[in-house]
Amino acid sequence: MNNQMEARMVARYLWRVIAYSLLVIMALIFLIPVYMVVVTSLKEAAEAGREATAWDLPSKLNFESFETVWEDLAPNLRNSFLLVSAATVISALVGSMNGYVLAKWRVPGASIFFPLMLFGMFIPYQSILIPLFKFMDNVNLYGGLPGLVLVHVVYGIPITTLIFRNFYVDIPNELLEAGAIDGAGFFGIYTKLVFPLSLPGFVVVVIWQFTQIWNEFLFAVTLVKDRWQPITVPLAETAGGISVNWNQPMAGAILAAIPTLFVYIVMGRWFIRGLLAGSIKG
Amino acid sequence: MYNRKDKTIAFLMISPSLILLAIFVYFFIGQTAWYSVSDWGVDPATALKKGVEKNYVGLDNYHTLMSSASDYEFRLAFISTFYFTIFFLGSCLILGFFLAFLLDQRIKGEGVFRTIFLFPMSLSFVVTGTIWNWLLKPRGGLNILPNKIFGADPLEYKWLNSDSTLFKFEWMQGGNLFYLGIALFAFALFTFVAQKRSLSWFWVVAAGLVLWLISAAGFWGKIWLPIDDPVRDIGTYQGYGYNAALSGIVIAATWQMAGYVMALFLAGIRGISEELREAARVDGCAEWQVYMHIILPQLRPIALSAIIILGHISLKIFDLVYAMTGIDNKYVKVPGILMIKGFRSNEWARSSAVAMVMLFAISLVIIPYLWSNLRTEKR
Numbered sequence: 259m260n261n262q263m264e265a266r267m268v269a270r271y272l273w274r275v276i277a278y279s280l281l282v283i284m285a286l287i288f289l290i291p292v293y294m295v296v297v298t299s300l301k302e303a304a305e306a307g308r309e310a311t312a313w314d315l316p317s318k319l320n321f322e323s324f325e326t327v328w329e330d331l332a333p334n335l336r337n338s339f340l341l342v343s344a345a346t347v348i349s350a351l352v353g354s355m356n357g358y359v360l361a362k363w364r365v366p367g368a369s370i371f372f373p374l375m376l377f378g379m380f381i382p383y384q385s386i387l388i389p390l391f392k393f394m395d396n397v398n399l400y401g402g403l404p405g406l407v408l409v410h411v412v413y414g415i416p417i418t419t420l421i422f423r424n425f426y427v428d429i430p431n432e433l434l435e436a437g438a439i440d441g442a443g444f445f446g447i448y449t450k451l452v453f454p455l456s457l458p459g460f461v462v463v464v465i466w467q468f469t470q471i472w473n474e475f476l477f478a479v480t481l482v483k484d485r486w487q488p489i490t491v492p493l494a495e496t497a498g499g500i501s502v503n504w505n506q507p508m509a510g511a512i513l514a515a516i517p518t519l520f521v522y523i524v525m526g527r528w529f530i531r532g533l534l535a536g537s538i539k540g
Numbered sequence: 541m542y543n544r545k546d547k548t549i550a551f552l553m554i555s556p557s558l559i560l561l562a563i564f565v566y567f568f569i570g571q572t573a574w575y576s577v578s579d580w581g582v583d584p585a586t587a588l589k590k591g592v593e594k595n596y597v598g599l600d601n602y603h604t605l606m607s608s609a610s611d612y613e614f615r616l617a618f619i620s621t622f623y624f625t626i627f628f629l630g631s632c633l634i635l636g637f638f639l640a641f642l643l644d645q646r647i648k649g650e651g652v653f654r655t656i657f658l659f660p661m662s663l664s665f666v667v668t669g670t671i672w673n674w675l676l677k678p679r680g681g682l683n684i685l686p687n688k689i690f691g692a693d694p695l696e697y698k699w700l701n702s703d704s705t706l707f708k709f710e711w712m713q714g715g716n717l718f719y720l721g722i723a724l725f726a727f728a729l730f731t732f733v734a735q736k737r738s739l740s741w742f743w744v745v746a747a748g749l750v751l752w753l754i755s756a757a758g759f760w761g762k763i764w765l766p767i768d769d770p771v772r773d774i775g776t777y778q779g780y781g782y783n784a785a786l787s788g789i790v791i792a793a794t795w796q797m798a799g800y801v802m803a804l805f806l807a808g809i810r811g812i813s814e815e816l817r818e819a820a821r822v823d824g825c826a827e828w829q830v831y832m833h834i835i836l837p838q839l840r841p842i843a844l845s846a847i848i849i850l851g852h853i854s855l856k857i858f859d860l861v862y863a864m865t866g867i868d869n870k871y872v873k874v875p876g877i878l879m880i881k882g883f884r885s886n887e888w889a890r891s892s893a894v895a896m897v898m899l900f901a902i903s904l905v906i907i908p909y910l911w912s913n914l915r916t917e918k919r
Binding site: 273278313352355369372373374386409508510522529 | 545546551554558561564565569572642643645653655660662665670674678680799856875888894895898902906907
């Protein structure tokens with residue numbers, strides 16, 4: 259009896275050792291690219307381009323890549339920040355209003371247009387690109403940031419509406435009915451009862467849209483002119499070039515990654531909620 | 541509370557969004573569909589003229605895509621993307637489940653591990669692509685890692701510049717039975733995973749309708765694949781199959797998305813009550829049996845969600861490929877890139893046709909998913 263229990267203890271202990279070692283190994287594998295980026299970005303140009311010594315630590319620390327890249331990419335970073343802040347705020351407000359309507363007001367036809375709305379977030383944007391491009395050109399929005407903001411707001415409607423709708427469905431109807439008895443109408447209920455409860459919904463949506471728009475590439479590369487390009491465009495182009503000093507794309511990648519990484523690390527829990535919301539029901 | 545005035549206001553408040561989406565999604569798709577059956581830009585001289593007359597040419601553009609020697613790269617890209625989707629899905633699901641399983645073992649510091657596995661999700665595909673482009677250099681990065689750690693010979697795998705085609709099949713000569721077989725297999729697989737018979741019927745009816753439309757409209761001869769492949773004679777012909785230069789992209793994409801699958805599975809596992817698992821243990825189930833009989837079956841709907849989400853990402857993959865290989869790469873080609881390439885060289889009709897093929901492939905996956913999701917929600 260005693261022996262049996264002991265054997266089970268040993269087995270359990272062994273299993274825990276194996277599980278931890280597997281986890282550590284996997285974590286190291288996942289971190290390989292991080293090591294590579296940091297090490298390469300800190301080398302000087304000639305050393306960074308040498309493939310054979312790619313894994314070695316820099317022979318001496320060198321921040322020249324960050325200086326160059328900062329000079330080149332600062333305007334693009336600014337574009338990205340302008341784009342992201344405008345588009346995120348607008349699309350969160352639009353999504354909140356839509357979600358409120360869909361969750362709490364039985365609008366006729368909702369069961370038809372809601373799925374039609376959601377379909378919009380799955381389409382390959384190539385399938386609307388040519389008409390969109392023509393349209394933007396015709397209304398003089400091609401080439402600058404306002405046009406790109408509009409595009410991100412419009413194609414963000416499905417996901418922001420979905421997240422807010424699912425969030426508002428959980429607010430008890432009795433609460434709103436009590437508000438209605440007190441004489442509040444459509445807007446009164448929204449501003450006095452729903453909006454104050456919306457903070458978590460806004461956090462999820464803002465994080466989601468911030469990350470999505472910051473990281474977006476297809477519209478950025480086709481709908482704006484050079485000087486208004488967000489950070490992803492010049493980054494993709496330097497990396498795809500033929501003779502590159504690899505310390506620069508790596509430093510650029512770090513610059514482009516910092517804002518979203520920061521959001522992820524500080525507000526990871528909310529980030530994951532957004533992820534799960536993106537799969538419709540989670 | 542729901543008086544008529546407020547209801548009208550509610551509808552008015554949501555209608556701008558509906559109108560915008562009606563234009564930006566459905567009207568634009570309609571326009572693309574029209575361009576794809578027109579001759580706009582087929583003659584490069586008139587491609588950029590404003591107000592140029594576009595003529596209806598039926599399915600000629602699709603026919604060219606499916607049969608001309610110059611569009612061999614499109615067909616190879618399209619087939620490769622299906623293989624890519626399978627490999628990417630497979631590796632993400634296996635790795636994601638494995639990580640979720642490990643993290644479910646009452647691990648100390650679970651939060652740290654979770655953060656590490658999930659952080660690539662927060663990066664742009666462009667950032668990921670830039671990094672992996674460097675990691676997959678032929679004479680550096682992963683290829684020399686075994687050498688650095690164990691002193692083994694460096695690998696010489698061509699992650700991104702292989703010109704070989706694997707898992708070839710002669711799609712031109714498969715015949716109807718071959719495609720019927722594939723369709724039946726996909727059908728069976730889908731029924732198995734989704735375990736929803738009504739959904740499968742949706743597929744059958746939808747496929748039947750499409751086939752009927754095609755044959756009724758007399759398009760069959762135009763889009764059905766020609767038996768003689770003119771490409772055989774050109775130098776770059778490699779057959780149809782998986783373009784091995786996509787392997788590097790599978791790795792990068794898996795690195796980025798496996799954590800997402802892990803998060804989905806972990807949320808699913810945590811949603812299963814501990815009591816249920818305990819009951820199974822009391823009944824004498826070993827830990828692996830608990831996983832086999834209690835946990836895995838309950839994760840099925842989550843696996844389906846993951847398959848759909850990742851599947852549609854990979855069918856339209858673009859940014860990652862662009863950042864890793866550029867747009868004019870000789871080896872790596874996917875439809876998303878070819879469409880943009882056509883867009884840039886003003887081949888409006890042709891790139892519209894490519895885009896419509898992409899949309900069609902993705903709709904086959906997404907529409908049943910949305911349909912079943914919203915149906916179950918209503919119940």
